Amino acid sequence: MDLHEVCDLIVDCEHKTAPTQAEGYPSIRTPNIGRGYFLLDGVNRVSEETYRSWTRRAEPKPGDLIMAREAPVGNVAMVPAGLRPCLGQRTLLIRPMRSKVFPRYLAYLLIGDQIQNIIHAMTNGVTVPHLNMKDVRSLPLPPLPPLPTQRKIAAILSAYDDLIENNLRRIKILEEMAQNLYREWFVKFRFPGWEKARFVDSPLGKIPEEWEVTTINKVTSYINRGVTPKYDASASSLVVNQKCIRDRKLNLSLARQHKSRVMDDKYVVFGDILINSTGVGTLGRVAQVYEDLNDVTVDTHVSIVRPSNGDGIDFLGLALIDLEPHFESLGAGATGQTELRRDRIGETEIVLPPVKMRKQFSEKVTSLRKLVLNLAARNETLRRTRDLLLPKLISGEVDVSELDIAIPEEAA
Known part of the structure; x- marks a missing residue:
């Protein structure tokens, strides 16, 4: 069975760079595609007009997959509910045929070792690893388990990804708290006791007198x-x-x-x-x-x-x-x-600032920054566990067909 046999659409991107702007729809390029998830920090944004033009072939919907055709070649992420992206250069859209394959299961299948080894074999020896549309459409898949089993496998693996995503949100909040406190104290000069501080001229503008x-x-x-x-x-x-x-x-x-x-x-x-x-x-x-x-x-x-x-x-x-x-x-x-x-x-x-204030600042932010490291380490453990489990579930080595697993309702 080839990939195109379980898909309604496999659509290539526009082969030109989309004009960007500060706000708007996310334009997904290869650096924005991780192994199963999007990396949206710093993503390019496009206007409504550009979005319409770049989605003429197909507008990405929740449950669609976006694959990187070049480095990191073969990475795949699923479009979540609420995200309206368009394809950037060197990407492609995959729309699973839901009567045959559960979208999230297909995403895990494509980033698993078996399919990734095939992809890397196709691109090995090329100066710039690159997937052709023909190769993607004819990508051989192993026999698919029944849809209920696919959903169970996806639910197990998604539980790890949900924990990872939750930790990433917490990390972002903690990092913003530390950086915002830095700016409040040392850029805006709203440090403890600032109301009583005397400000003097300096080469960088007005600063507190003892600084x-x-x-x-x-x-x-x-x-x-x-x-x-x-x-x-x-x-x-x-x-x-x-x-x-x-x-x-x-x-x-x-x-x-x-x-x-x-x-x-x-x-x-x-x-x-x-x-x-x-x-x-x-x-x-x-x-x-x-x-x-x-x-x-x-x-x-x-x-x-x-x-x-x-x-x-x-x-x-x-x-x-x-x-x-x-x-x-x-x-x-x-x-x-x-x-x-x-x-x-x-x-x-x-x-x-004076030594005393630098020490006082450290007392405020050290715990925040250490918690960031702690959460990052937890995520690394979760990823390793998920990646060890993924091939065992996909291959059927770990059989979940008879397990009673609660499967959350989702757009995919």
Whole structure:
């Protein structure tokens, strides 16, 4: 059985870039498609007119699947109720035939090892891995279980995804709370006791009298790039690359193993601030190391910025995260070779509050930031468990046909 035999539609995207705007309908490109879910932070938005034009072939509906035709090739996510996306470049729309296959089950089937191995075999050896529409339509599927069993399998796996999604929402709220508190105290100057503060002139405008304007150089002990890695899948050491730094977070699951020689200063430690320093689109992204790591460094496209004392770790980390647009603007060089030099990072001016206030700020945000790490670790465990269970359920190794499973009503 091929994929097209269980689908009402398999539709390609428009082969041109949609004009974007600040608000509007989400335009789903390949970076927005994860393994079973959409990554909508920073998604491109389009107007009503563009949406109508880009959905002439088919308007995505709840329960439809959107697949990435290029890197990350083969990723699939299901359109949830309430989302009205259009297809960006190098994506395609799959509309399951509901009399034959339950949409969410098909999504899990397509991201499972069996189908993913077929997809990767189709694209192996190609300079830019790419799925042709013909290959997608003729994608071979294993025999499908009865629809009630499909729904049970989907319900089990969805329970993990629902927990993950709930934790992601909590993480977003906690991160916003910490960043908003930083802005309230150190940008808007609405810190405890601000009503009695006297403000004076400074190179950065009016600031509280006991505060000072300084540079990042003066509050850090180390600013430098990382190593040129020699990748080795058998090594235990990790090297962080620019893909690991996104949405103000450090994602070590995208780090690679290596066996390069590393000077002591280039091992990342708790409190280090990492800044992407090469290339338009990635340059300027910031994340802070907020856990103790062992044998982890960064490559030459990432800068390490190390606070000079412990009392300013939270303040400086959130200050530099808030400066992402500034760092992005500091890139210099030819297109494709844009670089953020360490001297330009170091010369950046910031407003520095007194030590007592930096400590007081840390007391407020440390618990929030630690809870973010805790929730992220829980999600990693949930993903691993789900991914171990997925092939066993899809293959029938774990038989759920006779289980009494409550299946929630949903649009799909």
